Amino acid sequence: MRTIITGGSGLIGRTLAAELAAAEHEVIILSRTPGRVSGLPAGARAVGWDGRSAEGWQDLADGATAIVNLAGESIAAGRWTAARKQRIADSRHQAGAAVVQAVAGATTSPQVVIQASAVGYYGPRGDETITEDSAPGDDFLAQVCVPWETSTEEVERLGVRRAIIRTGIVLSRDGGALPQMMLPFRLFAGGPLGSGRQGFPWIHHADEVSAIRWLIEREDACGPFNLAAPETLTNAEFGRVLGRVMRRPAFMPTPGFALRLVLGELSTLLLDGQRQVPQRLLDHGFTFRFPTAEAALRDLLA
Numbered sequence: 001m002r003t004i005i006t007g008g009s010g011l012i013g014r015t016l017a018a019e020l021a022a023a024e025h026e027v028i029i030l031s032r033t034p035g036r037v038s039g040l041p042a043g044a045r046a047v048g049w050d051g052r053s054a055e056g057w058q059d060l061a062d063g064a065t066a067i068v069n070l071a072g073e074s075i076a077a078g079r080w081t082a083a084r085k086q087r088i089a090d091s092r093h094q095a096g097a098a099v100v101q102a103v104a105g106a107t108t109s110p111q112v113v114i115q116a117s118a119v120g121y122y123g124p125r126g127d128e129t130i131t132e133d134s135a136p137g138d139d140f141l142a143q144v145c146v147p148w149e150t151s152t153e154e155v156e157r158l159g160v161r162r163a164i165i166r167t168g169i170v171l172s173r174d175g176g177a178l179p180q181m182m183l184p185f186r187l188f189a190g191g192p193l194g195s196g197r198q199g200f201p202w203i204h205h206a207d208e209v210s211a212i213r214w215l216i217e218r219e220d221a222c223g224p225f226n227l228a229a230p231e232t233l234t235n236a237e238f239g240r241v242l243g244r245v246m247r248r249p250a251f252m253p254t255p256g257f258a259l260r261l262v263l264g265e266l267s268t269l270l271l272d273g274q275r276q277v278p279q280r281l282l283d284h285g286f287t288f289r290f291p292t293a294e295a296a297l298r299d300l301l302a
């Protein structure tokens with residue numbers, strides 16, 4: 001079993017590599033700087049690619065079990081200038097094109113392509129309940145996610161099963177949103193962001209990677225899947241749980257205008273949200289290890 005993970009050096013990819021290597025997969029992490037990818041588990045190795053073609057890894061795609069396409073410029077690394085927005089979109093479309101090229105060039109096709117996407121597909125939806133049947137949004141993130149999802153659609157015409165993961169906010173000790181969210185709570189200044197009524201779609205990183213593995217293994221799983229915990233919370237409700245687990249107060253609101261001033265359009269990540277329900281995972285019988293925020297945060301902050 002060989003699984004190729006584009007952008008596998010990142011937060012999700014590293015945890016996924018460990019999960020799959022432990023399950024006896026040969027794991028190939030495609031990185032633009034493979035020499036800098038360290039600390040991989042036994043059974044995983046980094047291979048170089050250019051982020052836009054199958055050059056250098058075409059032969060590895062031949063007969064692979066799965067290609068998991070996670071690569072893309074970080075959306076939270078800084079203010080969304082026009083140049084950064086372009087990189088966020090282009091890097092994802094180019095990675096998708098590379099995956100299609102690798103699948104088309106393989107003598108024996110990979111069995112499945114797992115295509116990354118994000119809850120941002122749905123656009124800002126307040127606390128409206130969102131399932132996979134909900135329509136896409138039309139803000140910047142939705143405009144990134146919609147073509148990102150279709151960037152690997154061609155593999156289906158080549159006879160390859162494809163599942164799309166619309167991931168919520170991945171909670172991990174090692175990076176992503178959680179360590180940053182904890183900062184104000186540490187300083188006794190935690191609380192709701194903006195109105196606090198916006199949905200806060202979250203998932204424990206262990207459930208994120210076990211859902212991806214499950215989608216690789218389930219031969220009947222195709223199409224979009226919301227990867228978010230079944231307990232849907234608003235931003236204020238999540239903040240209250242975080243405060244309780246950290247034994248810190250959670251009543252200090254951060255006004256929306258202040259976040260907009262500091263972060264510009266990027267503030268949408270904090271001020272807008274969705275109540276994202278993992279309807280299709282639940283319908284297919286997937287079991288979450290951390291279905292509630294309380295359980296997830298107690299595990300992560302233990």
Ligand SMILES: NC(=O)c1ccc[n+]([C@@H]2O[C@H](COP(=O)([O-])OP(=O)(O)OC[C@H]3O[C@@H](n4cnc5c(N)ncnc54)[C@H](OP(=O)(O)O)[C@@H]3O)[C@@H](O)[C@H]2O)c1
Nearest residue numbers: 007009010011012031032051071072073091118167169170
């Ligand atoms: N973490 C979350 O909460 C979350 C939620 C929803 C969706 N997602 C999406 O899921 C994917 C994986 O998430 P993550 O948190 O693991 O991301 P991450 O930590 O930012 O890792 C993404 C990887 O993509 C590669 N990359 C960055 N810029 C690139 C570019 N211009 N061209 C090609 N590759 C590039 C990098 O690998 P190299 O530098 O080694 O090439 C990086 O390690 C991302 O696309 C992200 O948008 C994440």
